Amino acid sequence: MVGYILNLLILVSISGILAGSLNFIIGYAGIYSMAHAAFFGVSAYTAALIAMNLSTSLLVAIPAAMAICAALSLVISLPSLRVRGEYFVVASLGLQQIAFTVFSEWKDVTGGLGGITGVPVATLFGYKLRSLGSMLTVSLVCLALVTLVIYVLVRTSFGRNLKAIRDNEVAASAFGKNATAIKTIAVAISSALCGIAGVLYAFHVSFVNPESFTVDASVLIMAMIIIGGTGTVFGPILGALIIHLLPAGLTYLTFLPARELASLQQIIYGAAMVLLMIYRPSGLIGRSNVKDTWTR
Amino acid sequence: MSEAPVLRLKGVNKRFGGVVAANDVDLDLPGGVVTALVGPNGAGKTTLFNLITGNLKPDSGLIELRGRSLAGIEPRGAALAGIARSFQDLRLFEQMTVFENVLSVMERSALPWQPGGRAAANARREKADATIAQVGLTNWRDARAIDLGYAEQKFLSLARILVTDASLWLLDEPASGLDPASYERFVKLVRGRLSEGITICLIEHNLDIVHGISDRIAFLDQGTVLAAGEPRAILNDPKLAAIYFGERR
Numbered sequence: 001m002v003g004y005i006l007n008l009l010i011l012v013s014i015s016g017i018l019a020g021s022l023n024f025i026i027g028y029a030g031i032y033s034m035a036h037a038a039f040f041g042v043s044a045y046t047a048a049l050i051a052m053n054l055s056t057s058l059l060v061a062i063p064a065a066m067a068i069c070a071a072l073s074l075v076i077s078l079p080s081l082r083v084r085g086e087y088f089v090v091a092s093l094g095l096q097q098i099a100f101t102v103f104s105e106w107k108d109v110t111g112g113l114g115g116i117t118g119v120p121v122a123t124l125f126g127y128k129l130r131s132l133g134s135m136l137t138v139s140l141v142c143l144a145l146v147t148l149v150i151y152v153l154v155r156t157s158f159g160r161n162l163k164a165i166r167d168n169e170v171a172a173s174a175f176g177k178n179a180t181a182i183k184t185i186a187v188a189i190s191s192a193l194c195g196i197a198g199v200l201y202a203f204h205v206s207f208v209n210p211e212s213f214t215v216d217a218s219v220l221i222m223a224m225i226i227i228g229g230t231g232t233v234f235g236p237i238l239g240a241l242i243i244h245l246l247p248a249g250l251t252y253l254t255f256l257p258a259r260e261l262a263s264l265q266q267i268i269y270g271a272a273m274v275l276l277m278i279y280r281p282s283g284l285i286g287r288s289n290v291k292d293t294w295t296r
Numbered sequence: 297m298s299e300a301p302v303l304r305l306k307g308v309n310k311r312f313g314g315v316v317a318a319n320d321v322d323l324d325l326p327g328g329v330v331t332a333l334v335g336p337n338g339a340g341k342t343t344l345f346n347l348i349t350g351n352l353k354p355d356s357g358l359i360e361l362r363g364r365s366l367a368g369i370e371p372r373g374a375a376l377a378g379i380a381r382s383f384q385d386l387r388l389f390e391q392m393t394v395f396e397n398v399l400s401v402m403e404r405s406a407l408p409w410q411p412g413g414r415a416a417a418n419a420r421r422e423k424a425d426a427t428i429a430q431v432g433l434t435n436w437r438d439a440r441a442i443d444l445g446y447a448e449q450k451f452l453s454l455a456r457i458l459v460t461d462a463s464l465w466l467l468d469e470p471a472s473g474l475d476p477a478s479y480e481r482f483v484k485l486v487r488g489r490l491s492e493g494i495t496i497c498l499i500e501h502n503l504d505i506v507h508g509i510s511d512r513i514a515f516l517d518q519g520t521v522l523a524a525g526e527p528r529a530i531l532n533d534p535k536l537a538a539i540y541f542g543e544r545r
Contacts, residue, residue, distance in 0.1 A: 140390035157403035157410045157417075164389045164400045171387035174349060175456065176375035189408075233392070 006132035010204055012237075012244045013139035014197045017146045019224035019236030021193035022148050026222070027231030028159060029186045030086075030166030034218045035092040038099030039069045039191045041213030043198025045103065048116040048208045056123045058138065058199065065195035073191035077184050092270075096215050103210035115160075115209025122203035129203070139200050143237070146193050151233045153189070162186055223269070227276060229283025238284055300363065301326040302464055302495040303348065308357030310340075310347060310519070317343040317521040318354065325464070330496045332506045334530070335516035336540055341499045342384060343519070345466045349374040349381050361464065369426065376404075380462030384469045384499075386453045390442040394433050394452055397441055399424040401456045427459040431485065447478045454485065467498040471505050483509050503531060503540075515540075 011233060015029040043065035049214040050061045076095055103110050110116065122129045122138075127136050153159050161182045169179050202208050224243050229235025247265050250256060256264060276283070310318040317340045325331050333341040345452035346352040348359055350369040356525060359366045361377055369377070389397050402420045403410050411415065428437055431451040436444055441452055450470065457465050471482050486496060486509065500506045502541050506513065507527055514524040523530055 147447045153408065156408060157400070157405070158408040160396050160400040161402060161406065162390065163392050163396070167389040167391055170351070170371070171383065171389070173371040174351075174375055174381055174383075174387075175401045176372055176404040176459070177404040178372055178404075185406060185408070 003132055006136050008244060008248055010136050010139045010200075012133065012240050013136070013143045014200050014204070015221070015224060015244060016143045016237040017197040017200070018194060018221045019228070019240050020143075020146055020150055020233075021197070022191045022221050022228060023199065023225045023232075023236040024153070024193065025186050025190045026225055027229075027235075028154050028166060029183060030067070030160040031183055031187065032089045032147070032222075033092040033190075034089055034215060034222075035095040035099065036190075036194060036221050037213045037215065037217035038096045039073065039194045040198045040201070040217065040221075041099055041103055041208075041210070042072060043069050043195035044202040044208045044213070045110055045116070046195075047199040047202040050118045051117070051119050051122070056120050056203075056204070058122050058124050058129075061199045061203075062196055065199045065264075066192040067195075069195035069198075070188040070192040073187045077187040078180075093215065094219055094220070100214055102106075103213060111209070113210060115207060115211075115254075117207050119202050119206040119208070121206075130237055135200075135204055137174035139204075142196050142200060146196060147237070150257060151192065154233070158182075158185075174208060179221050223273065226273070226283060229286025232283065232286050235285045242284075299327060302362060303497070304358070304360045305344070305348075306358040306360075308344075308347060308359060309355045310343060310352060311355060316340075316519045318347060318357075321357070321519070321521055322368055323514055323521055323524065325495055325497050326512070327495050328467055328490055328493055329511040330490065330498065330509055331512040331514060332497045332510035332527070333497065333514050333516060334501075334503070334506055334540070336542070338495075338518070339516040340519040341516055344516075345381060345468055345497075345499070348466060349379055375460075375462070378454050378461070378463045379466065380457045380460045380464070381466040382453045382457055382468055382470055386449055388441040388452060388456075391440055393438050393440055394428060394444070394455075395424060395437045397452055398427055398455050401459055421461060427455050430458065431455045432481065446473055447475065450474060451482075454482065458485065458489070463494060465494060465496045465498075467496065469501065470501055471500060471509075472502065479505065479508075491501060507531060 018036065022033065022036045025033060046065040046068050047061040050064055054060065091158030104113050106243070124138060129138060154162070161172070161177055164177060165182055166180050173179050201212070220243065224239030225236050226239070227242055228237065246268065250261060250265060280286070303325040305321050305323040308318050308321040320342065333344065335341055343352065347354050348366065350366070350371045350373060361379065366374065366377070389400060392400065399420060402423065405411060428434055431454055432457065433448060436448055436484055441449065444452060450473070454470060457467065471479055474482060490496070499507070510527055512525065513527050513530040515522045515530055515536050521532065522539070523536060
């Protein structure tokens with residue numbers, strides 16, 4: 001039971017990093033990317049390959065994965081960020097599909113649909129993170145660091161530039177802001193932070209295959225943000241917690257037919273999203289985006 | 297007035313399909329004065345602003361800022377060249393506070409830091425606060441732009457212009473919808489900056505406001521500058537008045 005809870009909390013931490021890093025561009029810059037799972041996958045494969053061929057140290061895998069994700073995001077975002085709004089969503093969806101195809105078809109490197117198995121245990125300062133407790137500690141520290149980085153960044157001039165572009169890109173450009181450069185840097189930071197989650201995931205499950213990095217995963221990460229609250233620092237973590245605890249909680253409702261649990265989960269997710277959009281469109285801890293007549 | 301104009305438009309044309317938005321426009325904006333663009337709806341006034349700031353590209357013609365061609369310029373380039381513009385629909389950064397709206401205008405670097413370090417950052421913050429006080433929004437400093445009343449939003453839009461170092465201001469209906477007291481305050485703020493060498497061009501429909509604030513008027517209709525000169529001469533021209541109030545030529 002303890003192992004189950006620890007495992008759940010590790011996954012919540014990893015998802016919290018994923019959701020927080022995606023929220024950095026969705027919530028603060030208004031860049032709706034459907035390709036976050038692609039970067040998650042790239043970093044997970046990077047970590048797995050480094051661990052099996054070079055080093056199991058997180059101090060090697062994390063910087064390498066962050067750098068590769070950031071570099072890849074630059075290559076992709078420089079042309080695609082010139083388009084706005086829904087056009088970028090479509091462009092990122094295409095990228096997600098390309099990434100999935102590469103993961104599943106580049107068999108020599110990724111192992112194809114079978115993936116890469118037997119990823120060795122991660123090490124940190126020579127210490128093997130063999131126990132769930134040590135992995136959870138590292139995951140929580142990473143989550144805290146990522147959250148701190150985002151918390152600080154959104155309060156700097158860079159954060160204000162992101163919000164200005166999100167609120168009105170035409171006005172931001174009219175005041176001399178280089179919207180394309182700001183968005184490109186934001187996507188690179190977001191992808192690099194996402195890379196941390198991929199590394200932790202690969203070492204935690206000791207197995208990576210394309211199934212974990214589909215468009216469904218991108219949608220799920222987005223759902224975490226929407227549920228928790230876009231444009232808030234702690235909302236995505238709350239969203240990750242709910243998304244992971246909901247199915248876990250459902251298993252304790254013994255009166256539910258076990259065979260229908262998965263379907264019920266989907267129905268409850270869907271219903272929760274609909275209700276949330278009606279009653280809390282800005283998420284559980286998000287502030288309303290509409291005019292607040294009561295503050296006047 | 298005999299000095300070279302700050303902004304010169306020469307033979308500027310712009311068509312949207314069959315619609316002529318700018319028809320061989322010649323217009324000079326002399327330095328240190330307020331020029332009002334007047335004309336009926338659809339005359340092409342906002343189009344001219346969009347052509348000057350690079351939001352639209354002219355089909356032909358020349359636009360020069362202090363003798364330097366603005367051909368091919370992007371909106372960001374226009375801002376860096378010293379042109380600040382406001383929008384008819386304000387285009388505030390709605391979810392940001394009043395303070396953030398004003399401060400952010402001065403933060404142009406795309407990098408996660410701005411040049412000049414802490415001293416420059418403090419100077420920007422002080423300037424933002426001083427500008428907010430100047431337009432009378434200190435009490436709303438930490439309120440989101442979206443939560444402000446209409447007049448306050450108008451003054452926030454003006455504050456974002458005031459805080460820039462731009463020498464040419466293009467103001468699109470900046471005073472529409474203001475009550476008389478707010479309007480007086482607006483005129484004082486705008487005209488108060490002329491002594492610093494600022495050149496202002498504004499679009500306005502209220503002719504009382506135009507008369508009260510401008511030194512020159514350019515009258516546009518169907519993309520053509522029909523007349524430009526002293527406010528009294530333009531506003532008293534019965535032919536122009538007929539066009540303005542809906543009687544076609």
